[in-house]
Amino acid sequence: MIAVFLHHIMVLPVILPLITGALLLFIREHSRRLKSALALVSTGFVVLIAAILIYRAQELAPQADVYNLGNWAAPFAIVFVLDRLSAVFLLMSVLTAFCALIYVTAHWDRLGAHFYSLSQFFLAGINGVFLTGDIFNLFVFFEVMLAASYALLMHGSGLARVRAGAHYVTVNLVASSCFLLGAACIYGGSGTLNMADLASRLALLPEDTVLICQIGMGFLGIAFLIKVGMWPLCFWVPATYSAAAAPVGALFSITGKVGFYVILRLSLLLLENDTTGLHAALCQILFYGGLITLIVGFTGVLASQNLSRLSANSVLASTGIVLAAMGLDHPALTAITVYYILSSTFALAAFFLLIEPVERNQDIAANVLAVTMEVYGEDEEEEEDEIGFYIPATAAILGACFTLCAILLIGMPPLSGFIAKFMMITGLFWPQGPARAYILPDIQSWLFIIFLVLAGFAQLIAMTRSGIRLFWASLDTYMPKVQISEIIPIAVLLTFCFTISLAAEPVMRYLDSMAAEIYVPANYIHSVLGGAINKGE
């Protein structure tokens, strides 16, 4: 009974936000309290489910839990597949989204219509991407996520946002075309879109058909790398992230991770036993592309004039680190990379949320906000929403949060950013574990280490500079007023970073076994195609 229950809650991370989002459309825009409560309850449930799924995935490993939608057998219809990789990404994104939603209740939900519905659809799309086992269904969930993100990006309106939005939508529509071309090539070549079925068929196909499939994978790769923001496909990133409203920026910090997930999943599933050299080529592309992204990112960090630009370029820098680490293609490093993704996602989301309160009394940000408030004519009912008392000594609290974010992003001890980078470097010297003799890394690893350290240094300079400019200003010009519902989500996100720093050992044990599992595609293939192993009966 309980097993059946655990098996069936797997679809809820997709279905629950979809239903909630649709329901919220029927509630009038004026009853914001009700809307935010519903959205928070629904997302809270999804967080709970994601936490249960983490244990569920661990329990079933190395098998994956497979959910046949409509009870059709695996290769013929769409399946949802849950393994530890999807469970980790699922939990990470819903936790971040939950914090962003708390933040929105402060006053951001009045900048535009339907924020809560859109965020729910966005969440449904993201969770669907993590759970689906079918390439075309992946496309559909990607589009659900993107359609919501187009509208979210323009939340609050204003010329800067609409201009960034027009570019963002254009880039993503072209990327979606690439995605479709890729999916069509793969279907035309192999006759299936089920990931597991495709992985098992690839080895059996004749050579010319394999070539068509590989062209398809190339198209898919371009689509995902656009979404991740790898150089030279990354020029939309800084403009988009710095134009987005603060909670939307936090939500957007998840979208890039969706790309990482899909690249990890598909490259390990489809190319791990590859003999045609495509896998090696992909690793080279990821490594050098990642390295250049990292360089572009930290140069941008150094050149940034304000915090929004700084955070947007930090996204690029961390993307570069993750891609380059993926390009080195090593199971131990993959686990550490996922740990780094966790740490950087929480830290960047906290940073995005922190920027607006910090810069609130600086002229530019305040003006933009005032203008957007005016556009929506929100002035008349402003009074009743001054709920939440103003925290005394807010400057101190904001300063502390800023310092913690800086420590995390730079990768200074003792927090998780440092642990991740330290493990990456030791992992390259001691690939067999610290008990064995060390080896001298090859050229690529040296390059990676050098730029990893340089990037941290650049981040240190930039963060110190803006910290001094913002917090060591005289008090009469700098008196930020912050509502408690804006501080809580930032604190919660930083607490997640504390937690994964303190509990680094159990987290890494989980991730290590996850990496070992996804490097054996047979686990996944057998779970999906192997019959009724985990039907929970």
Added chain:
Amino acid sequence: MEIVLSSGIGIFAASGLWLILRPRTFQVIMGLSLLSYAVNLFIFATGRLKLDAAPILDTGKAIDPAAYTDPVPQSLVLTAIVIGFATTALFLVILLALRGLSGSDHVNGREPY
């Protein structure tokens, strides 16, 4: 037939790409539409082409699947058309908003000097 279809897809894609790289928003949206036509036709073509054959099943006889094209890409293309149509409509609204806010139909929201 193959050469007609493939050159049609090619022309659509090429004109679409060229228009996407143009500076006016109207050209960009036309380009995106043409590109999506090319992609949709391409998906349709992955179901293989069949000439001089009835498009419907003959229920009187035993059915030979090899005599028909693959129906899956046709259902895929339907989904792709719907999604593409919706996102293009959304994009049109965004471009109108950009035109309204900036007073220019340049993709950067301001006229080049």
